[in-house]
Amino acid sequence: MTGGDMRRVHIAGVGMVPFSTPSRSEPYDVQAAAAVRNALADAGIGLDQVQQAYAGYVYGDSTSGQRALYGVGMTGIPVVNVNNNCSTGSSALWLARQAVAGGAAECVLAFGFEQMERGALTVKWPDRPSPFDEFIGFADKHDADTDGGTGDAPFAARLFGAAGAAYAERHGVDPATFAMIAVKARRHAKHNPYAVFRDEVTLEEVLASPRIYGPLTRLQCCPPTCGAAAAIVTSADFARRHGLRTDVAIAAQAMTTDRPDTFENPPNLVGFEMARRAADEVYDAAGVSPEDIRIVELHDCFTTNELLSYEALRLTPDGTAERFVRDGDNTYGGRVVTNPSGGLLSKGHPLGATGLAQCAELTWQLRGRAGDRQVDGVTLALQHNIGLGGAAVVTLYEKVN
Template sequence: MQSNLTSQQQSNGQRVFVIGNGMTKFYKPGKHDYDYPDLAKLAIERSLRDANIKYDEVQAAYVGYVYGDSTCGQRAVYTVGMTGIPIVNVNNNCSTGSSALYLAHNAVKSGMNDCVMALGFEKMFTGSLQTFFPDRISPLDKFFINDNEMRGDSNSPFAPRLFGNAGREHIEKYGTKPEHFAKIAWKNHKHSVNNPYSQFRDEYTLEQIIKSPKIHEPLTKLQCCPTSDGAACAILASEAYVKQHNLQDQAVEILGITMTTDYRSTFDDKSSIKLIGSEMAKKCAQSVYKQAGISPKDVQVVELHDCFSANELCTYEALGLCPEGKAGEYIDKNEFTYGGKYVVNPSGGLISKGHPLGATGLAQCAELCWQVRGMADKRQVKDAKIALQHNLGLGGACVIVAYKKYQPGYQKNLRKDQSADPAILEKLEAAQEERPKL
């Protein structure tokens, strides 16, 4: 379908909208009966129902996962149909889901497609992240070498070691206290109580978080994200498609989206904070703000990559949510939760919601779209109009997205088969005729 665009619109590309979101609950690996195609099917069907379209409307699919064989994307998408569309498999470490979103956005923005799917899923192993190819150079070798040169060797798992050392640098450089990192985890666990998709929904006291087992100074166990299984999906469309299908009331515009990779400063500046991606996050955010014509002060709600509490704290400053070195002060003033300047990770974030690598970025997308559409129930952020997403993968890639609701009044036009509550969706799914598995 071709859009009637002016020459100016064509030079800037088409406007891009998220018209449907769906995700599964995030599960502890080994504690459920789903395989990755089952998880993917649930997420896809929920996003299609939300958009009120059929799968054969989708013109291309970008599918992200980290742990799996080649063409798992095809196997996952085939659970809902086989229409011969291009299916591109995406792997960009922890930013995989948002990388699939980035590619889907570009396909619509360019005018190549009018309706595309971004899907992410993961079926992980229990315990810390691991590598599977010891006979070749690790893509993270320079990160390990730099970390050892700056901080010395450690028996800690590599991910909490890198992010924990960034937290230690922030303490040494700005006088931040270990309690500030614990307060971030306390906030995110508290937020997750109201998220039925979250892997964990337990609330903890600050003392419990501080006294949980030490993983790598200053991080304790309750400040680290768990491994998780799950899937999430988003349907993206052009403005012409949105209008043709009468989806204006639920469409969420992607005002800006950028992907950055590492700069020389990641390694050359000998900084643990820059080693975990603060510079590429800063440059990425600046690009998105420029694209969207906004500044941090225009944002109400943020989903950012809190794989560890130290990364959330450093990211506050990289995104411009507070001045450099002032994150601790803002945390003490409760500026990053309900009633503060921003609500960060209302979903519970990776720390409590979980982190199935391929699904995380698209779960962030779902949460933020539900927020600006007014569908987030007990975790709804008041007057949420502009939302910001930050998804980071070491190795490295950072994707940041700015969203804005297209038109107010979505709740007035909710169909009976629409909901952001998985319990309601499960009842709808049970009432449908079960399709045979592929």
């Protein structure tokens, strides 16, 4: 992942478009082209200076990345299409960083987009083996519900709901604690012009919304979302030669996949151990401690996963996530401002764009340009993005003087 021969990598520019519901979305190529133009303008370069591009999306034909980028320009550069489920955007960024750090290129574009359908995620190819067969089989054997009635819930909600229920049973967590995370997400999203849901909700409204699975109610589940985001990744030498900004760098980054222990308990089934291993690699490579982190954009596709991720990322000791929430340590004035953007729950979750939208938010935070969402004194920022089936990508950004 890192080494003495690896070059320092900078985020020279970021861009995104406001996320939207499927009924209000523009086509994916229009959204993606707009996000790329925004990132290029932010960096102050043209597409002709980009040497490689990595395009992330989950739902689309195999060269949709080219279709999207051709709307900006056709420069003949390599375009690699990336699909790693919900961690797709971060996987594209991981590849871009590797290309620059390893010396294969000096200026690389990572962008992600999604034009999603209404409704919950479904398996698109039922005529062949699914990467989720073993995951869903585990959920069938470890049903989180004690009263039945939600066994027909979407598979993602079943998996994340089961993980939350297992944690709650082990540690005696009040279901209202999960709901408090949704309230916090809306409160943060109120100040984000890119977010889908910006109206605040009360704890009572969250708990009263229709039950989906285990402790999850509808307002604790991320919505199907369309959108796009992009980042320009450069070497320090390229940035200096072209007068680009070098104030945000990737201090460390790691990607992990599943091990056999994934199928030993429900939290691991949704990426707990994958995320923990990736986070530990990042902390070790950067020479920092979890206690040094004051801001994080993490993968809150469901409230249960946000709570689990506090511990997976070692932001709070094992078994203390409920106290972390109830003490307000996950928001402004607390120990770690979690998802100042509103996160997947409120900003939205266009699968291919999510990781790069997290990158954009944290870049703005490190630059001090996050407006009413700004977290004071940010010098390090952590990003966590997972995809079932599976991959976890953890990225640490640092402010460079």
